[in-house]
Amino acid sequence: MPRVTTLLPATEDAIPIRCVDAAGWPALAAELPPLAAAFARASGFEAKPGRTALLPGQDGALSLVLFGVEAGGRSDPFAVGRLPEALPEGTYRLEGLPGDPALAALAWRLSGYRFGRYRERAAPKARLVAPEGVDAAEIDRIADAVAAGRDLVNTPANDLGPAEIEAAARALAARFGAACTVISGEALEQGFPLIAAVGRASPRAPRLIDLTWGASDAPRVTLVGKGVVFDTGGLDIKPSAAMLLMKKDMAGAAVALAAAEMVMGAGLPLRLRVLIPTVENAVAGDAFRPGDVLASRRGLTVEIGNTDAEGRLILADALSLADEEAPELVFDFATLTGAARVALGPDLPALFTEDDALAAELAATGLVVHDPVWRMPLWAPYASLLDSKVADLNNVSGGPFAGAVTAALFLRRFAPAAKTHVHLDLYGWNPSTKPGRPEGGEVQTARLVYALLKSRYAVPSAARSAS
Incomplete structure (x- = not known):
């Protein structure tokens, strides 16, 4: 509407x-x-x-x-x-x-x-x-997209499950004439085994949402958002205090949808794809276990060192799908690690990429639009911390050090063909009210990514008038 x-x-x-x-x-x-x-x-x-x-x-x-x-x-x-x-x-x-x-x-x-x-x-x-x-219309479009994303993050898990995130994506697709398909059931188990494994203990079925918009011959940009609607930690269950804000563990999905709304609302000349793996990490008799070895879409086997490191698992399968068409840019958004919050606090998402020029551009753009990020290192030697004796890699390092870095290195294994991959580890929540940022859910980095894409791909006004 x-x-x-x-x-x-x-x-x-x-x-x-x-x-x-x-x-x-x-x-x-x-x-x-x-x-x-x-x-x-x-x-x-x-x-x-x-x-x-x-x-x-x-x-x-x-x-x-x-x-x-x-x-x-x-x-x-x-x-x-x-x-x-x-x-x-x-x-x-x-x-x-x-x-x-x-x-x-x-x-x-x-x-x-x-x-x-x-x-x-x-x-x-x-x-x-x-x-x-x-440009009042532009400001209103951005503010409306942020509000829609905040609503998703603020909605508790009893009213926001995978089906409701799917409904939000389908409604957004309908507004802008985008295509939206959803993979679930046996097709998910066969094609995206990590997503299926993480979500199988919940009565609310896991799924992968795939939204596409724009001309097929336009530059390809893919946004991947972590959609864990609630994270108990699985069998490595969280203490009760750590569960209080776990409704926001789907903030990455909200960020991806908010950024997509801004891009489509502005009509940027992109071929935009949004991939949202959405699950509930619950506890039941068929929950995946510590020590399990799971297949992935990419073919790598993953030993489960901790069921509470589930976000990187579902992102891995989604990134593998994104990587199959070798997009020009891939962004993934996730409330992934406490280590990033310890290092940078709640207001400053961690940025990981191997592209030095893009990292500098993102940092500078974040300051301009007041949606900041801070680059952290993809320190390759730490990849050995994810070694497994029984599988291609473990989903955790098993130690207390560099948790945000090892999580980013894990994800990087699943997007080797992307020209540029950016991982954004964000908090997704304003702990207290500040100007422009009421306490509650927040779609950190959505405005930043939109501003970057607009600066890179927007058709200059002179070119539009001449066409």
């Missing part, structure tokens, strides 16, 4: 939000009408980052909002995301913004997200006029 545009066109009635730093505040204060200046002094306004003051006009109605920003261009690019909750209902416009106006507008939109499936949660009623020169 069509999305509602929530950035508004310019209007003279919009209440100005004047961004000001400490150095600029004395001059601005001197320019204010006497009543507004007196009110600012009485309220103790200081032009410190995040501070606000609502100033009245002669009629007593709100006429100006002061918003403190950091001097010298060091402001958080999402700082404006503090404002929707702080302001009364009305229409506003930004003035004197020190950073990127598109990021400010996006932060406003993203801050308005609410997960209201089980309890009504009122969204902020403050509305923003699109800053001059900002």
Whole structure:
């Protein structure tokens, strides 16, 4: 269904939000009408980052909002995301913004997200006029895709199983005229034995979702998202505290779908493929076991050192399928290792790739769009930690060191033909509310990957007009 545009066109009635730093505040204060200046002094306004003051006009109605920003261009690019909750209902416009106006507008939109499936949660009623020169439709498309992904991550496993992820993928495909096929049952067992093994203990059948969009002769880009709807750890069961957020173990799938929505919504000239292996890692009599040796789609045999390292197993089969058509770019997204969180924290996904130029481009783009990543090494000598005495490789190293690196090295074995493979190990959750990032599910790296693909493949406007 069509999305509602929530950035508004310019209007003279919009209440100005004047961004000001400490150095600029004395001059601005001197320019204010006497009543507004007196009110600012009485309220103790200081032009410190995040501070606000609502100033009245002669009629007593709100006429100006002061918003403190950091001097010298060091402001958080999402700082404006503090404002929707702080302001009364009305229409506003930004003035004197020190950073990127598109990021400010996006932060406003993203801050308005609410997960209201089980309890009504009122969204902020403050509305923003699109800053001059900002593509409001683009901002709304991105914000809507992020919201859809957040909804998936926030939905608990009792209402979000493999079938529901399939339904979300099919709905997205229908919106954009994409093809969507699903492999399950005997075909999954025969063609994707790792996915089938991980998901067989759950009454909710595992499956592989395969969405394709775009011209067949366009550059091939494949997104692979880990879709573990809940991870008990299997027979290597997690302690109860470690299960509390395991509904978010499918965040990689949500990221892939959100990025795909952005790509298709923008009409990028790509042949896009989205592969989502989706399972529930449950405990039952037929659960896969530590010590089992499983076949994989690629033909490599895998000894199971730990059933709680299931995400890399399902990704391995999906990556093998992706690799069969040798795409130009393969991205996989996964809430894969606690080791990455220990190293980088929840806000900074780990980036792994052998392509130095692409790694630098991704890091730089992440800073520009405020969706950061940090590169970690695919240190080849650590591959020996995955050696097995009975199979081609083990799914874990068996030791405490370099867990995120060995997981990435495991995945790399299953995508040898891809021109470039990027593995993104992300948390998928905002532990606390920050501007533009409400507490809860988050589709980290979706905006980053979209921005990179747009910069690489978007048709220049001059070429479009000439065609």
